[in-house]
Amino acid sequence: MTEESEAMTLTVEEAGLALADPKAYADDRRFHESLALLRRESPVHRVEAPGYTPFWGITRHEDVLEIERNHRIFLNAPRPVLGTAEFDALNRQRAEQGIALRTLVHMDDPDHRVVRAIGADWFRPRAMRALEPRVRELARRYVDRMVELGGECDFAREVAVHFPLYVILSLLGLPESDFDRMLKLTQELFGGDDAEFQRGTTNEEKLQVLLDFFAYFQGLTEERRKHPTGDLASAIANARVDGEPLNDFDTASYYVIIATAGHDTTSATIAGGLHALIEHPGQIERLRGKPELMPLAVDEMIRWVTPVKEFMRTAAEDYDLRGVTIRQGEAVLLSYPSANRDEDVFDDPFRFDVGRDPNKHLAFGFGVHYCLGAALARIEVRAFFEELLPRLGSIELAGPPEGIATTFVGGLKRLPVRYSLA
Numbered sequence: 001m002t003e004e005s006e007a008m009t010l011t012v013e014e015a016g017l018a019l020a021d022p023k024a025y026a027d028d029r030r031f032h033e034s035l036a037l038l039r040r041e042s043p044v045h046r047v048e049a050p051g052y053t054p055f056w057g058i059t060r061h062e063d064v065l066e067i068e069r070n071h072r073i074f075l076n077a078p079r080p081v082l083g084t085a086e087f088d089a090l091n092r093q094r095a096e097q098g099i100a101l102r103t104l105v106h107m108d109d110p111d112h113r114v115v116r117a118i119g120a121d122w123f124r125p126r127a128m129r130a131l132e133p134r135v136r137e138l139a140r141r142y143v144d145r146m147v148e149l150g151g152e153c154d155f156a157r158e159v160a161v162h163f164p165l166y167v168i169l170s171l172l173g174l175p176e177s178d179f180d181r182m183l184k185l186t187q188e189l190f191g192g193d194d195a196e197f198q199r200g201t202t203n204e205e206k207l208q209v210l211l212d213f214f215a216y217f218q219g220l221t222e223e224r225r226k227h228p229t230g231d232l233a234s235a236i237a238n239a240r241v242d243g244e245p246l247n248d249f250d251t252a253s254y255y256v257i258i259a260t261a262g263h264d265t266t267s268a269t270i271a272g273g274l275h276a277l278i279e280h281p282g283q284i285e286r287l288r289g290k291p292e293l294m295p296l297a298v299d300e301m302i303r304w305v306t307p308v309k310e311f312m313r314t315a316a317e318d319y320d321l322r323g324v325t326i327r328q329g330e331a332v333l334l335s336y337p338s339a340n341r342d343e344d345v346f347d348d349p350f351r352f353d354v355g356r357d358p359n360k361h362l363a364f365g366f367g368v369h370y371c372l373g374a375a376l377a378r379i380e381v382r383a384f385f386e387e388l389l390p391r392l393g394s395i396e397l398a399g400p401p402e403g404i405a406t407t408f409v410g411g412l413k414r415l416p417v418r419y420s421l422a
């Protein structure tokens with residue numbers, strides 16, 4: 001069967017099942033075919049995938065926005081991301097026992113507003129601009145690393161994965177000696193469906209990864225409470241809500257969301273962004289000729305890659321969307337990659353255009369849960385490419401890129417490249 005005839009046989013049901021199939025996310029072309037079909041034929045689509053509690057797949061930009069705006073009806077708790085029914089049940093059980101992580105993405109108001117405010121000052125664009133020289137220095141270090149690697153490397157594994165982790169762990173104030181351990185834990189947590197990164201296959205083993213994070217950060221909290229150092233970890237450890245410190249679980253959860261959300265997302269964008277540039281050499285030339293396009297190029301890379309594949313919401317009451325009734329207690333999956341290729345919003349959405357303006361992508365979400373680290377992510381991606389491009393002679397693929405199999409956060413796990421770099 002040719003690729004084309006295969007595309008034509010894709011049914012709406014199969015397209016819907018792709019939303020719950022980690023392997024489908026690793027095959028970019030096929031995945032986007034499924035999403036385009038859903039946007040066209042069934043934008044509020046009921047997915048009944050084996051092993052998962054049924055949910056509604058939301059694939060149009062306008063609908064993702066509408067749900068995110070209605071945060072009093074569409075709640076993050078109790079099912080903020082897609083997991084199997086068994087995994088959801090285990091999480092619920094842990095939550096009842098008071099031993100589950102409860103990060104910002106697990107919370108709704110009023111708790112969410114209060115807890116978000118603790119870190120919010122740190123992430124404001126003005127505070128982030130003060131960090132820029134340090135981020136730029138780190139970016140330069142990783143471009144130098146590419147030179148050391150001698151003109152050929154797996155960019156995803158040897159460069160992209162390290163730089164954002166280094167930035168975020170420096171911001172938190174962790175010692176450099178712990179960075180490798182954090183890298184492994186982050187990959188185990190976010191690459192949980194990909195055999196290469198899995199610690200184990202059982203739900204117990206997956207939860208153990210969370211608990212390991214937890215134990216590490218609990219130690220850090222104790223340390224920063226005794227000896228505050230002025231870093232972000234100290235701000236979290238010593239935060240007060242209604243005069244009381246955060247409890248241990250909420251404190252550890254705060255570190256976990258920042259260390260994890262701030263890492264794989266940005267590294268996936270940098271690797272996917274470089275891949276897009278290699279595939280569209282005319283766009284590299286355009287950027288070189290007009291470096292002032294860089295801020296637009298960064299947002300186009302973020303739209304193009306959309307490293308966060310979904311978040312979920314649960315309806316607190318019945319809600320009608322496009323003539324479909326979402327019942328109280330039912331969950332919706334917000335498909336960001338689909339919203340970001342929506343033909344109704346983006347002019348020629350499958351064109352990679354470093355000058356795209358406007359670019360109303362939803363890669364950072366929208367509304368009260370809008371990505372806390374968006375300003376930092378933009379600075380990191382920009383700094384990296386502003387350091388790389390002026391030094392880059394040529395660049396090409398040195399082998400096939402490979403995507404990670406996950407329904408949550410991901411992008412390329414391999415990007416073999418050959419290059420000349422000054």
Ligand code: HEM
Nearest residue numbers: 104105261262265266308364365366369370371372373377
């Ligand atoms: C939330 C995307 C980088 C920290 C989110 C959400 C998305 C997202 C889609 C959920 C928004 C919603 O529910 O409406 C991204 C992308 C990134 C990125 C695409 C990189 C290109 C970062 C960085 C950090 C970070 C660098 C921190 C250092 C967070 C936090 C939340 C969040 C703390 C939870 C916010 C809340 O629930 O109130 N991000 N993120 N992210 N992100 Fe990011």
